[in-house]
Amino acid sequence: MRAQSAAAAKTSRGLTTDYRSRSFWLDDVPDDLCPQPALGTPLDVDVAIVGAGLNGLWTAYYLAKADPHLRIALLEKEIAGFGASGRNGGWCSFAFPTPPARIAKTHGQEAARATLRAMQATIDEVGHVATAEGIVDAALAGRHRADRRG
Ligand SMILES: Cc1cc2nc3c(=O)[nH]c(=O)nc-3n(C[C@H](O)[C@H](O)[C@H](O)COP(=O)(O)OP(=O)(O)OC[C@H]3O[C@@H](n4cnc5c(N)ncnc54)[C@H](O)[C@@H]3O)c2cc1C
Secondary structure (H helix, E strand, O other): OOOOOOOOOEOOOOOEOOHHHHOHHHHHOOOOOOOOOOOOOOOOOOEEEEOOOHHHHHHHHHHHHHOOOOOEEEEOOOOOOOOHHHOOOOOOOOOOOOOHHHHHHHHOHHHHHHHHHHHHHHHHHHHHHHHHOOOHHHHHHHHHHHHHOO
């Protein structure tokens, strides 16, 4: 990891804005990691998404695929990947924090099965999108994890 600048500023929550020093992933990004300018004027959009982490980015991605005419604003107070999405373990896993048995108890067997099927499908989906968009490493990581799970 590159050396952190001695003059690195802090966010309002005391986190460093030397973004590259926050994780291996951010340190590896060829982008300059400069935050975009703040909005100067109100925006008129169809969908405003707050937070450019994985959830915000996937949401914007699929909305744009579903309707390319949608005006989508993705609002981020730091840089894309500043949160957990930019400093996680990088595992592409279909593990769901709630075990199927507990889902079945509260929502029924079919809901538990549907949740498991949907989670399993995400592995292939990440692989497909990563391949289609040229994010090859992620596709390989996803396949690797799926293979390990058999
Ligand atoms: C150490 C660690 C390891 C992990 N390992 C894995 C793993 O191996 N595999 C896995 O699948 N998951 C892993 N996770 C979980 C995964 O990283 C998170 O579930 C996922 O990144 C959450 O994405 P998110 O978009 O909801 O949140 P975040 O990535 O946190 O994104 C939220 C974004 O919103 C921005 N924001 C917040 N408030 C505002 C505001 N008011 N205005 C504008 N922007 C705002 C933040 O700056 C941030 O960029 C890990 C998490 C951690 C912390």
